[in-house]
Amino acid sequence: MSGSESIARIGDPDDPRIVEFRNIRERDLTGRDNRFIAEGTVVLRMLAAAHARGGTFAAEKILLLENRVAGLAEELAGFPADVPVYVASAAVLDAVAGFHLHRGVLALGHRLRRQSASELLARLPERSLVVAACGIANHDNIGSIFRNAAAFGADAVLLDETCCDPLYRKALRVSVGAVLTVPYARGGTIESNLRDLAETGHDVWALSPSGSTEIRSIPPAARMALVTGTEGTGLPEEVLRRFRTARVAQAPGLDSLNAATATGIALYEMATAQGRL
Amino acid sequence: MSGSESIARIGDPDDPRIVEFRNIRERDLTGRDNRFIAEGTVVLRMLAAAHARGGTFAAEKILLLENRVAGLAEELAGFPADVPVYVASAAVLDAVAGFHLHRGVLALGHRLRRQSASELLARLPERSLVVAACGIANHDNIGSIFRNAAAFGADAVLLDETCCDPLYRKALRVSVGAVLTVPYARGGTIESNLRDLAETGHDVWALSPSGSTEIRSIPPAARMALVTGTEGTGLPEEVLRRFRTARVAQAPGLDSLNAATATGIALYEMATAQGRL
The missing domain is CATH 3.30.1330.30 (Ribosomal protein L30/S12)
Structure with missing residues (x-):
């Protein structure tokens, strides 16, 4: 011992x-x-x-x-x-x-060391699945994103500079330690992170209740990235305009899915589309 | 006003x-x-x-x-x-x-009044989707189950007697009020609830990491029920033996999905299979 x-x-x-x-x-x-x-x-x-x-x-x-x-x-x-x-x-x-x-x-x-988004992207395998998070300030939600990323075998998580630190005690606990296993970078704007993803050949899909493609129907690609924002304000208009958007279909009503659950469903569908599961 | x-x-x-x-x-x-x-x-x-x-x-x-x-x-x-x-x-x-x-x-x-599982089942529409929860003692998880049930248009939630009260302040808050909109009954054993579901023509699917059918592949039916348990101990062996079991595919590893997320994914797939979304 x-x-x-x-x-x-x-x-x-x-x-x-x-x-x-x-x-x-x-x-x-x-x-x-x-x-x-x-x-x-x-x-x-x-x-x-x-x-x-x-x-x-x-x-x-x-x-x-x-x-x-x-x-x-x-x-x-x-x-x-x-x-x-x-x-x-x-x-x-x-x-x-x-x-x-x-x-x-x-x-x-x-x-021991931080890595930048571009360092991380340079080391991705040929087929990759990446989560890009924007403005997630809630420790539970950051933790859940990592837990889901690990569950569905995502290769990396990119957190923009407005996300909280996933090593905070509670976020790490909610992630069930996945913050220590799924490679991530934190910093930069969501725009720069998405530009880096697009430049490294990722099909970028922004998740939004008003997204135009149902998540089950997005075409598989060797490299895919899921963009996820907060439950309240969602992703910036600029991101929704520039990139393709996907939604998780729901029953009609006032309120939407919890952000962590929506991200989990989307990752499950993308990982399935890529034949990872 | x-x-x-x-x-x-x-x-x-x-x-x-x-x-x-x-x-x-x-x-x-x-x-x-x-x-x-x-x-x-x-x-x-x-x-x-x-x-x-x-x-x-x-x-x-x-x-x-x-x-x-x-x-x-x-x-x-x-x-x-x-x-x-x-x-x-x-x-x-x-x-x-x-x-x-x-x-x-x-x-x-x-x-104003409680209803029993059988009263609730007697009032279901011809096509129905029901969640049967077993042993959920955590308020966050109970709240999430209701939120997901509402998001995917489930017709009812049956809580066995070992589940906590969904009207607890925190559960109600996490459900974003869905406890007040999705009809539910609380009481009885999981065995009696599942027997009632089977007798009212529901295809019963027990969700488990070791389930035999991937959740995307379960055949649609007019009446379907999803059985969900706790993250730790899962569903009783008896339930897994008696009913068909389904799993949410995951990357290999030690830990499984969060119970609320797994339930959300399963409900999304079942509601999709039934053509509700």
């Missing part, structure tokens, strides 16, 4: 060795110094795998509720021995985190 | 006229006396429509942040004049609710 020599008990919430886990709920909103909090067993496992692959993400330390250690032997064995494991009682752990952590599994990760 | 005579200002969080709105976060978990809290503009509008249809739900009273009144003239006009409208400052409203209510729109509704 990893770091069996290095499992250390924390008795003081102010212990400097675990300072990065202090008040993580508030810090969830700040995103800084390329570090992130992984929460829960599944995300812990994904962090170990990302660390082992190397290059993009590294694990720094792990903090567990004392009674979780035995049950996590397999997950902990996935980390090298130089990643320290700290344990604490429920009272200390809650005092550290600033709220009740019923799962009792936290890790600190580090993003 | 509704109740223009009856708009009353509340200055004291303990005012007995608005006692039902006290500490709604805690009470969210209790579900009692057939009352429920509707939150936000869209759900308020759906409550007005449900009240106007009559028979199942009625509105009792409305409580608004003072600066929201003018912007809600259209919604308020949807309620009869004998539904009182109360207004309060942000400080009073937050003290009433027990947390910061940034939307500032609350209403108290009342369920």
Whole structure:
């Protein structure tokens, strides 16, 4: 088991060795110094795998509720021995985190490097499926987009500069760790990201309730990209004018599908069209 | 505008006229006396429509942040004049609710009657699409199931006795009010609900990651039912043995789709197969 020599008990919430886990709920909103909090067993496992692959993400330390250690032997064995494991009682752990952590599994990760949209696109396989997200500021929705991208085998996610950081604790948790497995870039405008996609041979389809082609009917292509925006304001007019638009057919009514579900359905259809599923 | 005579200002969080709105976060978990809290503009509008249809739900009273009144003239006009409208400052409203209510729109509704699964099934049209949910205890997931059911025109939702109440504040909000529009019954076991569905001529399809038929390939029928369970434990073995099973194809990997998204995709495919969309 990893770091069996290095499992250390924390008795003081102010212990400097675990300072990065202090008040993580508030810090969830700040995103800084390329570090992130992984929460829960599944995300812990994904962090170990990302660390082992190397290059993009590294694990720094792990903090567990004392009674979780035995049950996590397999997950902990996935980390090298130089990643320290700290344990604490429920009272200390809650005092550290600033709220009740019923799962009792936290890790600190580090993003080793960012990549730009063009770097990412240059490394895509010949047949590719990409999600381009615009203005997604909600952590649940960002997390869901990554979870869906992973479920349907998308090769990359491009987030424009107005999207929130997918490494925020809650987004990472909702993604069930998919943020650590699906390659992504964050930055630039949606216009520049879509131009890059078009220039690398992608058929770009903008998803909108008023889209002109039903999503089941869009023609397959070796390279396809799905553009998705927020539930409220949707995609910018400029994007809907310049690119082909697709919709998920719905019963008539006032309200539309949840953005994450609509994106999931569209990705399922595009992945099916490409023969990936 | 509704109740223009009856708009009353509340200055004291303990005012007995608005006692039902006290500490709604805690009470969210209790579900009692057939009352429920509707939150936000869209759900308020759906409550007005449900009240106007009559028979199942009625509105009792409305409580608004003072600066929201003018912007809600259209919604308020949807309620009869004998539904009182109360207004309060942000400080009073937050003290009433027990947390910061940034939307500032609350209403108290009342369920006039419950219906059983068999009553509901007896009133279905000749061609029907029904969702049968099993063990959904999460309010977000219950809300999403209703939202998806409405989006794809399902005729009814049957919740087994282990599902939570869809009228809980958060479930109703996540459903964007669809709980007030899609007919549903809650109670009985999943086995009895599925037997009722089979006896009323429904082709029953149990959704599972290990399902044998890809959801796009299930044959259309005049009456179809989708059975959906929790993300973690899934549907009972007994259900998977007795009924035909369907899956949403995914990329290989450890984790599966979010339950709400999987249900959304399955309903979209079934509604498409039935020619509803």
